[in-house]
Amino acid sequence: MIAQAMISAFEQFLDDPAGILPADAINPAPQEFDDSDLTDPALGYLSDDALPDPESGCIIAIIDDAIPFAHETLRLKNGHSRVASIWVQDARHQPGGTGADLPSGIELRGTAIDEWLTSAASGHIPGEDSIYRQSGTVDMGRPTTPSAAYAYGHGAAVAALAAGFSPEDPSARNHPVIAVNLPAKITEDSMGTLAPVSILASMLFIITRARRLCRFIEKRRGLMAGSVRLPVVVNLSFGLTAGARDGSSLLEQFMDAVSVSGSDDLGPIHFVLPTGNHRLSRLHGHLNPGQDLGWRLPPDDRTITGLEVWGPVREGLPDNKLQITLTPPGMAGATTAFSAPWQFTVMHDATGQEIARAYYTPRYLGNDQWREGVTVIVMPTCPERLHEPYAPAGEWRIGISESSVDAEYQIGVQRDEVIRGFHREARQSWLHDPEYRIHDEAGRLIETDAQNGGAPRVLRRGTMNAYAGGKHSLRAGAVDGQRMHPSPYCSLLHDDAGGDCLAVVDRALTQAGMLVRGRNSGSFGVMSGTSMAAPQLTKWLARQLAQGQPVNDRAAIRALAVTQSATPFPTPVLPHSDKFPPF
Amino acid sequence: MGATVELKCKGKDEEHPSRPSATWDSPQAAYGSYRPGLSPYLHYWHGLRASRKETEPLPDYDPDAGSELPGQMQETLEDLIRRSFGS
Numbered sequence: 001m002i003a004q005a006m007i008s009a010f011e012q013f014l015d016d017p018a019g020i021l022p023a024d025a026i027n028p029a030p031q032e033f034d035d036s037d038l039t040d041p042a043l044g045y046l047s048d049d050a051l052p053d054p055e056s057g058c059i060i061a062i063i064d065d066a067i068p069f070a071h072e073t074l075r076l077k078n079g080h081s082r083v084a085s086i087w088v089q090d091a092r093h094q095p096g097g098t099g100a101d102l103p104s105g106i107e108l109r110g111t112a113i114d115e116w117l118t119s120a121a122s123g124h125i126p127g128e129d130s131i132y133r134q135s136g137t138v139d140m141g142r143p144t145t146p147s148a149a150y151a152y153g154h155g156a157a158v159a160a161l162a163a164g165f166s167p168e169d170p171s172a173r174n175h176p177v178i179a180v181n182l183p184a185k186i187t188e189d190s191m192g193t194l195a196p197v198s199i200l201a202s203m204l205f206i207i208t209r210a211r212r213l214c215r216f217i218e219k220r221r222g223l224m225a226g227s228v229r230l231p232v233v234v235n236l237s238f239g240l241t242a243g244a245r246d247g248s249s250l251l252e253q254f255m256d257a258v259s260v261s262g263s264d265d266l267g268p269i270h271f272v273l274p275t276g277n278h279r280l281s282r283l284h285g286h287l288n289p290g291q292d293l294g295w296r297l298p299p300d301d302r303t304i305t306g307l308e309v310w311g312p313v314r315e316g317l318p319d320n321k322l323q324i325t326l327t328p329p330g331m332a333g334a335t336t337a338f339s340a341p342w343q344f345t346v347m348h349d350a351t352g353q354e355i356a357r358a359y360y361t362p363r364y365l366g367n368d369q370w371r372e373g374v375t376v377i378v379m380p381t382c383p384e385r386l387h388e389p390y391a392p393a394g395e396w397r398i399g400i401s402e403s404s405v406d407a408e409y410q411i412g413v414q415r416d417e418v419i420r421g422f423h424r425e426a427r428q429s430w431l432h433d434p435e436y437r438i439h440d441e442a443g444r445l446i447e448t449d450a451q452n453g454g455a456p457r458v459l460r461r462g463t464m465n466a467y468a469g470g471k472h473s474l475r476a477g478a479v480d481g482q483r484m485h486p487s488p489y490c491s492l493l494h495d496d497a498g499g500d501c502l503a504v505v506d507r508a509l510t511q512a513g514m515l516v517r518g519r520n521s522g523s524f525g526v527m528s529g530t531s532m533a534a535p536q537l538t539k540w541l542a543r544q545l546a547q548g549q550p551v552n553d554r555a556a557i558r559a560l561a562v563t564q565s566a567t568p569f570p571t572p573v574l575p576h577s578d579k580f581p582p583f
Numbered sequence: 584m585g586a587t588v589e590l591k592c593k594g595k596d597e598e599h600p601s602r603p604s605a606t607w608d609s610p611q612a613a614y615g616s617y618r619p620g621l622s623p624y625l626h627y628w629h630g631l632r633a634s635r636k637e638t639e640p641l642p643d644y645d646p647d648a649g650s651e652l653p654g655q656m657q658e659t660l661e662d663l664i665r666r667s668f669g670s
Contacts, residue, residue: 017629017638194628197620200663207667250619253660263668304627332602336610342649343610344626350603359613359623364653375623388634 018194020185021104022144024092031100037109037212038219043098044111045209045216046176050080054217054228057174058267058546059084060163060538061206061234063199065187066153067179069113070120070131072521073164076173079121081113082163084176085209089198090144090183091136102205106136110176128520137181145184145422152518152525153421154187154237160517162235162535163542174546178209178232188422191306191414192240192467196251199236203254206234211266231267231545235538236467237531239276241283242308242412243466244371245494248363252470259472267545268552272538274530275477275499276465276491280438280445282430283413285458289406292325292399293457294432295413299393301381301427306414307398311372312407317341317362322372322409323401328355329394335401336360336374355379355391372405381427395432411457412466433458445488448496463491465530474541474554476533477571478505481578484567487512490530497571500554501561503536504576505529515580524580540574612644617655619663 037043052058068074069083076082091105099107116131125134132138138149147153159179165172180202186195214228221228243249247256255271262268278284285293287309297305311322326347327333336345338360347356359375381393400409416426435456437446446452449460468475477490477499486498487506493499506512506528513528544551544560551557561572613626626641633640 017632018625019628019632019637191624193622193624196622200619204663204667250656250660250663254663257660257664258667261664261668304624306624326605328605330602331605334605334607336607338610340610340612340647340650342613342652343646344613344623345607345610347605347607349605355605357623357627358607359626360610361623362653364657366657370653377623377627385635388631 020183020194020198021090022092022142024142025090025104027093027100027103030103033101038216041111043109045084045213046082046110047080047114048220049078050076050082050110050173050176051217051220052174052176052230054221054223056546056548057176057230058542059210059213059230059232060175060177060542061210061232062155062159062162062177062179062535063182063202063206063234063236063238064155064158064179065182065184066148066150066155066519067159067181068156068517068519069108069179070117070128071156071160071164071517071519072167073160073517074177075117075167077167079114079117081110081117082172082175082177083108083113084110084178084213086179086181087202087205088137088181089201090181090185092139092142094136103201108135132519145188147184147187147421148181148519150421150519151523152516152527154527154531155181156519157516157525157527158235158237158531158535161532162538164517171543171546175542176213178206178213180205184422187419188424190417190419190424190426191303192238193306193414195238196249199238199251200254203234203258206232207258207266207269211263214266226265229265229267232269233538233542233545234269234271235535236271236273237534239274239465239467241276241278241281241415241463241466242306243469244310244363244373245410245412245462245464245466245469246313246371247470248365248371249466249469251467252473256470256472270541271473272534272541273465273468273473273475274534275468275475275493276463277489277529278415279447279460279463279491280488281428281463282432282436282458283415284463285411285431285433287400287409287411287457289400289404290402291457292327292397293411295396295398295429296432297378297381297391297393297396297429298427299381300425301393301416302384302425303380303416305378305416305429307376308412308414309374309376309398309400310410310412311405312409313365313369313371314405314407315368315370317370317372318405320403320405321360322374322404324358324374324376325399325401326356326358326376327397327399329392329396333397333399338374354389382425410462431458447488461492461496462494464493465491472554474501474537474557475499476530476537477502478528478530478533479503479573480506480508480511481576482508484573499530499533499571500558501537502571502573503533504573505532536574536576610646612646612648614652615642615644615648617652617659619659
């Protein structure tokens with residue numbers, strides 16, 4: 001039944017209209033999952049000498065790119081890997097390999113990773129780099145960005161922060177790791193708009209493999225079936241800068257539902273996400289009907305530019321649908337005429353060329369509660385190919401039509417930047433309101449709406465990661481180690497907090513970033529952002545759960561953090577050390 | 584602090600009658616049924632790849648064909664949860 005469930009769930013993943021997966025990554029004939037993973041040594045999740053305590057283990061799961069599964073911090077002192085399973089979604093599919101039930105890529109399990117590590121340790125293969133190459137995780141001959149080859153990629157830093165332990169640390173063994181390497185195209189797309197299906201598939205994989213790992217432990221330890229129920233903490237250091245931010249997206253609802261429903265044969269599941277990095281990026285605002293805002297699109301942007309409008313929660317879907325007025329630079333504006341959900345309409349300039357699109361995407365929240373939404377997509381201001389449509393750069397204006405229901409509407413601009421190491425000629429747009437002030441009279445950044453004064457329609461409050469609006473996911477914000485105050489970039493929740501918990505990321509206001517581990521053991525780099533805060537919260541929470549702390553929800557976890565924090569208020573900063581461990 | 588500026592939505596013939604007009608065409612349904620990951624962005628990407636002959640184009644739908652999608656999203660969610668914890 002599990003196998004069938006996995007295959008059917010991934011049908012959506014295989015239908016890949018955005019071309020996220022290379023053709024040779026597709027598994028042409030997914031097979032049903034059986035119980036051979038419990039009996040065949042080649043399919044084992046962990047060595048017997050790496051199994052966690054059935055009572056006090058806690059699985060750490062990571063969804064990211066460039067996961068350094070051979071890294072020393074993911075091994076035990078005895079040399080065995082703590083990585084029970086990793087799914088490399090866009091690796092070239094290897095028929096007959098592990099993970100035959102998966103729709104694409106390869107799966108590597110702990111016992112196979114142990115074999116690679118043994119070969120490297122004995123000198124039969126030349127070190128960690130060859131493990132990534134020979135396993136198919138890094139293949140420089142393929143037309144995808146090989147982020148797993150980077151000296152210190154995003155996922156390498158995140159994985160080591162979330163699940164890395166000194167091999168000497170006896171508690172390490174209680175934290176087996178399940179990970180997913182997302183396709184390079186997901187990381188490349190800074191808008192994050194292609195990610196939801198890959199992330200949903202990743203979560204299904206993690207839940208399924210976590211349950212199988214529990215069965216594996218029972219089998220190897222001779223325990224009663226269903227008696228091992230390890231908790232799981234999932235780190236997802238990804239996000240969106242535009243969305244409803246109310247937990248109503250499919251991904252947020254799924255995380256909330258999984259967090260509360262659980263399973264008879266698996267412990268509680270917690271999701272940890274970054275609060276976001278765009279407090280001062282002018283990507284968030286609000287408007288009432290009849291008002292509009294400047295929206296500045298830079299030239300030479302070879303990617304689309306996205307903006308979302310979300311109305312208030314209301315009973316029923318109104319007859320007078322939400323309509324937006326879009327005004328391109330140098331042109332007269334035009335107002336949409338939506339009449340039914342999931343309609344789209346194309347904007348043409350005077351020559352008939354397509355310059356933008358708008359989609360009407362209301363969400364049903366249950367109990368006759370609705371939220372209206374409109375997504376605007378402006379064509380690239382520099383076409384990627386000569387014959388393709390493009391839009392003028394300059395100041396566009398986005399407005400809410402006076403015919404729309406009288407209420408406050410949230411405006412969010414999608415992130416659109418170049419991710420370091422990836423080819424994507426993106427340029428970030430932003431909202432413009434003359435009342436929004438960037439600096440005060442002394443030249444310091446203005447970090448809150450209250451400090452700004454006036455009533456700008458561009459806001460700092462509520463700039464949180466649009467994946468993190470659910471009721472149960474944990475949001476981690478970043479502080480600098482000198483002020484112990486949220487870093488200026490750290491987004492704000494709806495109540496102006498920098499997250500549910502905070503973690504030290506930046507060394508000081510003027511010294512952004514922290515030392516992070518690279519892909520290879522012993523390598524390091526400097527990275528910043530709340531992506532580095534989330535894995536610190538993940539690891540802290542996993543350790544608390546392994547120690548038997550009875551924390552089941554956001555409020556209890558935050559309350560526990562308060563008791564352990566040297567800076568507990570207004571938002572607890574997690575305990576930290578200034579020292580970078582030497583291993 | 585910057586001066587307060589009242590920004591008003593302008594009709595296309597107001598204030599700048601000489602400016603060329605941008606126009607929206609008649610709304611069409613983007614999809615006829617819901618599935619995970621479906622979004623305006625994915626619709627755009629699908630169309631772009633179809634124009635490059637890299638995938639099949641999406642079918643044309645009646646303007647009201649997407650009316651059931653919001654409700655179908657709830658059914659999809661329940662289905663995903665059932666699959667995650669199926670025994």
